Amino acid sequence: MSRKTKVVIGKVGCDIHERGALTMLNVLRDAGMEVVYTGRYQTEEGVANVAVSEDADVLAISDLSGSLVIICKKVINELKRLNAADIKVIAGGLMTKDDIEELTAMGVVASFGTGSSFNDSVVFIEKLMVEKEKE
Amino acid sequence: MNSCNSCNETNKKVELDRDKDGLVRDATQSHIKVKPMYNPDDLKDIDYDKDIANPGSYPFTRGLYSTMYRDRLWLKSFIVSYATPEETNKAFKSYILNGMNDLRLLADLPTQSGIDPDHPQAWNSMMCGGVATYAMNVYEKMLEDMPLEGVTYETAHQNVSCSIYFHACLVAIMDKSGLSPKKLRGSGICDPIRAKLVYASPDWTTEINRRVCMDHVEYTMKNTPKWKAAAPNGVDPCQGGMTAIHEIGGVVAVAIAIIEDLEKRGMTIDDYGSMVVSLDAESDFFETITKFRAIRKVWAKVAKERFHAKTDKAMMMKIGIRTSGLSLQMQKPLNNAARVTLQILSSVLGGVNSIDASSIDEAIGLPSHDARMFNLDTQHIITHEANIPLVADPLGGSYYIEWLTSKFQKDCEEYLAEIDERGGIYECLESGWLANLMEQNRLKIQREKTEGKRLLVGVNSFQGEEGPINQAISNCAYKVPSEEMRQQRVEEVIAYKKNRDYSKLNPCFVRLYEDTKSGANISESVINGVKAGMTIGEMCGIVRLGYGISYDPFEMCPTPNYVEESLKECE
Numbered sequence: 001m002s003r004k005t006k007v008v009i010g011k012v013g014c015d016i017h018e019r020g021a022l023t024m025l026n027v028l029r030d031a032g033m034e035v036v037y038t039g040r041y042q043t044e045e046g047v048a049n050v051a052v053s054e055d056a057d058v059l060a061i062s063d064l065s066g067s068l069v070i071i072c073k074k075v076i077n078e079l080k081r082l083n084a085a086d087i088k089v090i091a092g093g094l095m096t097k098d099d100i101e102e103l104t105a106m107g108v109v110a111s112f113g114t115g116s117s118f119n120d121s122v123v124f125i126e127k128l129m130v131e132k133e134k135e
Numbered sequence: 136m137n138s139c140n141s142c143n144e145t146n147k148k149v150e151l152d153r154d155k156d157g158l159v160r161d162a163t164q165s166h167i168k169v170k171p172m173y174n175p176d177d178l179k180d181i182d183y184d185k186d187i188a189n190p191g192s193y194p195f196t197r198g199l200y201s202t203m204y205r206d207r208l209w210l211k212s213f214i215v216s217y218a219t220p221e222e223t224n225k226a227f228k229s230y231i232l233n234g235m236n237d238l239r240l241l242a243d244l245p246t247q248s249g250i251d252p253d254h255p256q257a258w259n260s261m262m263c264g265g266v267a268t269y270a271m272n273v274y275e276k277m278l279e280d281m282p283l284e285g286v287t288y289e290t291a292h293q294n295v296s297c298s299i300y301f302h303a304c305l306v307a308i309m310d311k312s313g314l315s316p317k318k319l320r321g322s323g324i325c326d327p328i329r330a331k332l333v334y335a336s337p338d339w340t341t342e343i344n345r346r347v348c349m350d351h352v353e354y355t356m357k358n359t360p361k362w363k364a365a366a367p368n369g370v371d372p373c374q375g376g377m378t379a380i381h382e383i384g385g386v387v388a389v390a391i392a393i394i395e396d397l398e399k400r401g402m403t404i405d406d407y408g409s410m411v412v413s414l415d416a417e418s419d420f421f422e423t424i425t426k427f428r429a430i431r432k433v434w435a436k437v438a439k440e441r442f443h444a445k446t447d448k449a450m451m452m453k454i455g456i457r458t459s460g461l462s463l464q465m466q467k468p469l470n471n472a473a474r475v476t477l478q479i480l481s482s483v484l485g486g487v488n489s490i491d492a493s494s495i496d497e498a499i500g501l502p503s504h505d506a507r508m509f510n511l512d513t514q515h516i517i518t519h520e521a522n523i524p525l526v527a528d529p530l531g532g533s534y535y536i537e538w539l540t541s542k543f544q545k546d547c548e549e550y551l552a553e554i555d556e557r558g559g560i561y562e563c564l565e566s567g568w569l570a571n572l573m574e575q576n577r578l579k580i581q582r583e584k585t586e587g588k589r590l591l592v593g594v595n596s597f598q599g600e601e602g603p604i605n606q607a608i609s610n611c612a613y614k615v616p617s618e619e620m621r622q623q624r625v626e627e628v629i630a631y632k633k634n635r636d637y638s639k640l641n642p643c644f645v646r647l648y649e650d651t652k653s654g655a656n657i658s659e660s661v662i663n664g665v666k667a668g669m670t671i672g673e674m675c676g677i678v679r680l681g682y683g684i685s686y687d688p689f690e691m692c693p694t695p696n697y698v699e700e701s702l703k704e705c706e
Binding site: 012013014015016018019022023026027039040041043044063065066067070071094096097098113114115116117118119 | 255256260263293334335375461466500591594595609618689
């Protein structure tokens with residue numbers, strides 16, 4: 001691989017729950033990835049912009065307010081607008097089964113609910129990068 | 136079909152190892168190493184009368200009252216806050232009918248960030264985690280036909296601005312209904328440390344939070360004496376990663392700061408009365424019980440020795456519980472029933488004063504009705520079938536519990552000394568020392584989970600397929616409001632703002648601004664503003680202007696014209 005996998009973790013809106021985002025920040029770093037965390041209280045446009053300017057491979061959206069569907073829809077549109085649809089979007093946090101279906105349908109490549117194993121996310125992103133290399 | 140879930144696997148050959156799945160830990164959840172057994176030798180340095188004493192006697196280790204729950208059970212509380220005031224009102228009433236007697240109020244996340252629904256940053260989390268209670272009219276709808284007297288209310292919001300604003304809403308509604316706010320009973324969290332340490336709450340700065348918290352405390356002591364304005368909170372720092380020692384030490388340190396600030400305003404701890412706090416009931420059973428016994432003892436000593444309290448009341452710490460939301464898991468959610476039950480039990484055995492139990496579906500979404508009823512019924516079963524509350528502090532005298540209580544007390548006092556050395560709790564917040572401590576322990580816990588030194592059933596151990604009961608729990612969790620519902624709310628608040636009587640509202644803006652600037656107590660101007668229709672976003676913004684910072688905490692919108700107009704005359 002030419003460079004480290006780069007992940008931006010973003011939080012949008014007024015959701016205060018941060019533990020998942022902070023945990024993933026460390027987990028992904030420990031797995032050898034380069035990770036940028038936007039902090040809380042951001043906008044969709046803001047996090048998409050960070051992902052683009054950081055030249056990220058993955059934009060991971062964390063939310064525990066139950067609004068992942070609303071947020072990810074806007075984030076994906078914003079990435080398209082910025083000609084950055086190659087940045088893969090992952091969702092993490094509070095989600096129902098219906099949410100997961102909707103997220104998948106809109107192009108979110110993986111959804112990790114609360115309590116998902118850290119390792120699953122790491123393995124998923126690593127696989128995603130292998131596929132990307134092939135492309 | 137009633138087949139068992141594991142039937143798919145039973146065709147395989149099965150082997151059994153008697154010693155498989157044994158203990159993996161030799162320390163409590165907060166890393167306190169414990170021996171396999173305790174005996175009288177471990178209690179050599181503990182004097183019953185001085186260190187433990189009967190329930191109802193200083194230092195209140197065994198509880199605040201001599202007969203404890205025999206005379207009065209703990210309050211059964213929940214945060215009830217769904218997407219709309221109507222749903223919330225209905226839910227409150229149904230829980231009251233089933234035994235809830237402590238009503239915890241909350242708001243959606245934007246309200247708790249100090250903005251109204253018409254702010255662009257509100258959209259994504261609007262009506263999530265609670266009602267968009269932007270002004271008094273929403274409170275009236277939410278509390279319609281509910282008692283205001285003879286009931287305990289709590290405002291559980293993340294920040295100081297919400298605490299003062301929603302207390303003002305309750306006062307305004309009581310005034311309007313012809314009731315005396317002097318009878319308003321309850322408490323608000325209003326913890327300036329938690330607001331920043333855990334939530335990085337954008338509404339106000341710590342300087343504003345600290346001052347307004349004390350304005351609010353002072354005002355309530357005089358005008359709504361049955362309302363405890365500030366209840367230092369350990370729940371959320373603990374959920375953020377703090378150990379049990381740091382949780383209770385932090386809470387006592389905030390309580391110390393409140394009393395010190397109060398003394399600067401010419402009042403004493405005896406004027407203040409009992410200290411109300413909120414703590415976390417975590418999964419470690421004995422550690423949780425012990426934590427509650429220890430903090431009562433530590434506070435009683437602080438009150439007596441540091442602040443020279445003369446009254447018993449001033450030495451008493453009343454503990455409100457929120458059971459750990461973080462401990463609840465999405466996988467096999469039925470298991471959460473066991474977790475919550477043990478956490479409620481540890482709270483009762485620890486002699487707490489109120490319990491807000493998390494719901495078994497909370498890792499999936501806002502609690503459903505059934506899950507709430509399970510919580511209430513669990514408490515009824517503990518009370519009426521298991522007879523747990525019959526005798527005060529039934530674990531008192533246990534070698535292990537008394538040793539651990541004493542250990543907790545010593546560690547907590549050391550932690551308090553360290554905070555003092557570092558210049559007090561506010562200095563520890565501003566320097567980032569608290570945040571670092573929280574992060575370090577969070578990472579430690581995370582490592583333990585990864586290394587299999589901390590097992591979570593269904594998550595990193597004992598996984599297995601979920602059957603229909605588990606799936607039903609996952610599927611019935613509360614769904615967040617649609618974008619159409621959010622749009623309606625935005626339109627509602629715009630119309631609300633348009634239709635107010637500005638001849639009454641403008642002077643309220645002016646007075647709040649001037650009181651903020653001059654350093655006068657802002658409580659009354661907040662109450663007057665609420666009565667005239669001032670929203671939470673406006674209150675936050677005007678106070679910010681009074682401190683010379685932007686009206687909008689997110690710096691996305693300018694000061695509204697009508698606010699700028701009304702403040703034009705002020706210098």
